[in-house]
Amino acid sequence: MNLTAFYKQLGEEVEKGTQPRVIESGQGPYLTIKGVRKLNLCSSHYLGFTEDQRIRQATIDAVKDLGIGTGYRTLAGTHSLHLELEEAIAKFKGTEGALVFSSAYLANCSAIQTIIGKEDIVISDELNHASIIDAVSLSKVQNKYIYKHGDVSDLEAKLNEAKTLMETPKSKGELPVTLIVTDGVFSMDGDLAPLPQIVELAKKYGVLTMVDDAHGEGVLGKGGRGIVDHFGLVGQIDIEIGSLSKAFSSTGGFIAGNKTMIGYQKLKSRQRLFSIALSIPDAAASLEAIKILLESDAPVKKLWENVEYLKSEFQKIGLDTGHSESAIIPVMLGDEEVAKQFSAKLFEENVFATPILFPMVAKGKARIRVIPSASHSKEDLDLAVKAFEKVAKELQVI
Ligand SMILES: *Cc1c(COP(=O)(O)O)cnc(C)c1O
Numbered sequence: 001m002n003l004t005a006f007y008k009q010l011g012e013e014v015e016k017g018t019q020p021r022v023i024e025s026g027q028g029p030y031l032t033i034k035g036v037r038k039l040n041l042c043s044s045h046y047l048g049f050t051e052d053q054r055i056r057q058a059t060i061d062a063v064k065d066l067g068i069g070t071g072y073r074t075l076a077g078t079h080s081l082h083l084e085l086e087e088a089i090a091k092f093k094g095t096e097g098a099l100v101f102s103s104a105y106l107a108n109c110s111a112i113q114t115i116i117g118k119e120d121i122v123i124s125d126e127l128n129h130a131s132i133i134d135a136v137s138l139s140k141v142q143n144k145y146i147y148k149h150g151d152v153s154d155l156e157a158k159l160n161e162a163k164t165l166m167e168t169p170k171s172k173g174e175l176p177v178t179l180i181v182t183d184g185v186f187s188m189d190g191d192l193a194p195l196p197q198i199v200e201l202a203k204k205y206g207v208l209t210m211v212d213d214a215h216g217e218g219v220l221g222k223g224g225r226g227i228v229d230h231f232g233l234v235g236q237i238d239i240e241i242g243s244l245s246k247a248f249s250s251t252g253g254f255i256a257g258n259k260t261m262i263g264y265q266k267l268k269s270r271q272r273l274f275s276i277a278l279s280i281p282d283a284a285a286s287l288e289a290i291k292i293l294l295e296s297d298a299p300v301k302k303l304w305e306n307v308e309y310l311k312s313e314f315q316k317i318g319l320d321t322g323h324s325e326s327a328i329i330p331v332m333l334g335d336e337e338v339a340k341q342f343s344a345k346l347f348e349e350n351v352f353a354t355p356i357l358f359p360m361v362a363k364g365k366a367r368i369r370v371i372p373s374a375s376h377s378k379e380d381l382d383l384a385v386k387a388f389e390k391v392a393k394e395l396q397v398i
Helices: 003-016 053-066 080-093 104-115 130-139 152-161 195-205 259-268 280-295 298-316 336-348 378-394
Strands: 030-033 036-040 097-101 121-125 143-147 178-183 208-212 239-243 253-257 329-334 366-370
Touching: 036 378, 053 280, 080 097, 080 239, 080 253, 080 280, 097 104, 097 259, 104 130, 104 178, 104 208, 104 239, 104 253, 104 259, 121 130, 121 152, 130 178, 143 152, 152 195, 178 195, 195 208, 253 259, 280 298, 298 329, 298 378, 329 336, 336 366, 336 378
Parallel strands: 121 143, 121 178, 178 208, 208 239
Antiparallel strands: 030 036, 097 253, 239 253, 329 366
């Protein structure tokens, strides 16, 4: 293509694109946008840790001691702080080890690319997060099976389809390895992967399991230990992925798993070899957040109180809150245009909650995704309910 034509085509797309809102405050229960305070119902800081005093202080102390930047983990970038964080994560998750990266996107890429090659087999839920889809592409695996969302019998059908391949040696002679991969909490509906049945099938067929628990950590299970703990499956999943950017309110991601898996990832991961270690403030903030949760489940309890309260108040006024089992509350609207208008009108009421539209969800399944946090007071949530009721009536949704 001629470059003038190429840039013209790109420019047309840029023109059509919308600009994100600019936040002028921290990510607490309220956000300041263009000088106006808006109730924050859209960030995934489930436990309200963005403004936690203990975490701020720990971060400031670490920056005073160590500065900001790090290095490459295998060269001169492994600080004792990283090891302390990895130990704390492993303790929190109940795994033999953990390995941190500068995002969960990278952790997913590493987890899959490091152990899966062209001739191996991946079986993936159709609604898995984009970072899992990209990770699978990166591995260049040719044998990909996509099972219907959360559908255990379709998963077993795919395992059966793959059976001959599983028993056929690869070009170098050994048998392929098979990996079942799923999100833990699906972030659009807030529903959970059927992990007990997945683990059962994995055992039956002798395959690996991987769960991305980005929206489950700090939310599900004992004291927020995540979906694996929630289902009583600690020690039975080969690879757990976590994000430090959601409930832990910092930046980073990790792989948690058994000693051999973590050891191998440490040795071979391209994301570890060729991308920078977690920064000092991010590592310090994450470590303090995990320490808080290791000491007390109070923030998790507060989150759930808020989730249950908001969900039941929404239902009382006649809103459809879908079938979430997590802290994500989808307010189901269906029509794309209604969802867009709903969010815009909420914004006028100083409530910030984003519409989720096609292609993030199927056509006709548009919604407002509401995420309360432990930092909201009952008064904050009552304000939300009032605004939702007013807008829902205006748009004749109720
Ligand atoms: C948010 C999210 C990620 C990406 O996490 P980052 O740490 O922001 O890269 C990965 N997987 C799932 C399921 C997520 O929800």
